[in-house]
Amino acid sequence: MATTNRPDAPDRDSLVKMFEIQNKIKITDERFRSMMTSGQIQLIYYSPRGQECISAGYAVHLRPDDYVVTIYRGLHDHIAKGVPMRELWAEFLGRATGTCKGKGGPMHVTHPESGLVVTTGIVGAGIPVANGFGLAAQLSGTDQVTVVNFGDGATNIGAFHEGLNMAAVWKLPVIFVCQNNLYGEHTPMAQSTGVEYISERGASYGMPAVTVNGNDPIAMWKASAEAVARARAGEGPTLIEARTYRFWGHLMGDAMEYMPKEERKAAMAADPVPAYRAWLLENGHATEAELNEIEEQIKAIVDDAVEFALNSPEPSLDELYTDVYEEIIK
């Protein structure tokens, strides 16, 4: 198969699309947190705030039939891959109209039509599963690619090592996106990880690997462009380490005493989402009016999704025993 053309800069549509995805994530996250804080809703919630540019940066390269695997902190990946907002909100709130009929929840959002095929709650476990999607594409002779997302903490679990090695040996069309937010749960990376950069680990599998500033949408776009083109061309997997920061700690309600206050303050001051907005305007890629309109549209979509979810029924109790097996086995 010939190597596909690898563009070296995003076109205007991609630039605007990335803005739209980032803001959809940001506005959704802000709504979840405000509704939780006010006591309107209760749920287990892992905020993706601060990591928006990573998902937006790879997602604009993907087709609906490409696969994305993610983890419990996956809302940004769900939105970026195009999981519909109504069903996404309803799933988070445990409603019958959710993506998984309310049976999965935030940690297991699944929407095959969008290509969001697995969300796992087990650190690192999505990596071996992603290889299976890559293998299926390889066996079928399609050029579908699989993006699997995980944190820096996941690179210390056995599944990461086994999965990257197998992907390299079999030249699978899988892109391993390590969203390195510098903390594994409550432990800083330096106290848990023997290398400075996760990308250093690529060499031990013979896999191309790169570290990028995950908060720089153009850098993330470029690294993804190259990795996706390589995978589509049958040239094998890539490890992308995208450096970022999570604004709200591990789990909503986290006291964050293990995160230095100054460090967090600086990260939030450098918020990549408004920074990208300013960059688009400064460089004439979009007008203030255009971006305002996109933001207004997103707010309306989120309003509608919240309304839809809140007004949706809980699953019927009959659903308890369905979907365990194809037939009901009690």
Next chain:
Amino acid sequence: MSTTEPRIMPVGMAINEAMDVAMGLDEKVFLLGEDIAEPSGGVYKITKGLSTKYGTERVRKTPISEQAIIGAAVGAAIAGYKPVAEIMIMDFIAVCLDQITNHAAKIRYMSGGQTTVPMVIRTSAGAGRQFGAQHSELLEAFAVHSPGMKVVIPSSAADAKGLLVSSIFDPDPVLFVEPMLMYWDPAYAGEVPAGDYRVPLGKANIVREGSDVTLISYGRQVHVCKEAAEQLAAEGISAEVIDLRSLVPLDEATIFASVTKTKRAVVVHEAVTRCGFGAELSSRIHEELWGTIAAPVQRVGGKNTPVPYAKNLETAFLPQVEDVVAAVKATNK
């Protein structure tokens, strides 16, 4: 095959034939596991010849990476394939249990039925060859305790083929446990129907009819029960022997009908007795047939120890014919 000659073959060959048949029927079926391709064809030769016939894309040798093996099977199954993953020895299930219980088993449920995992995990199991504590154990209870998994253990060559073909085409993940001692021992060889032969999951087999006591078992221990039934017959006790074939789904109707008739039951398996599947069976019989049964259900299983190495200790660990006979007598006290 047009011959009417009986096709007698060992269990290992019947399992090979099941995979051959399934791969011939459906190009979505593929195999992956350690050493399974030629020239070795697997450490127990169960996949002998298949990579030559179907190619190394469909009969894939893997690194020694059990999590990666099961994970790849899970993903490929969701994406529309029917993978048959081999975990060389059942004790190694512990290395990849996360992929089995948290992923293969739960994905249909967690996704609200949008994604399914039609895959088989084949694994060899059992003591009796002095392989020691980490290469001899039966761990079927792990999988039975994971809603979403089906669990199958054959006791004959014909069932090994028929149940495996059914498992490969089953819409749910199946743990297929192969009693290691039975693979190539001619004592367990038997007639195996040719072609696309299937035995449904969830249908127990009454391998011997009787009226005084029901022996409920699966896998190699079915043969221990058959021998015990012979001895008991000589003493005038008529034992019915039920081979469950699959633990999930479980054919409770056949169990309850038999125990209603005999009023006495002994459950027999090789896994350690404590929290083994026999505890569940015993409990279900007591719940359903209290007032009908004439005596408490007896359990015969492996001793509550790791599997020992020394021959005499290993033999003492394993359920023996005399243990079954003694348990039957205990129901007659």
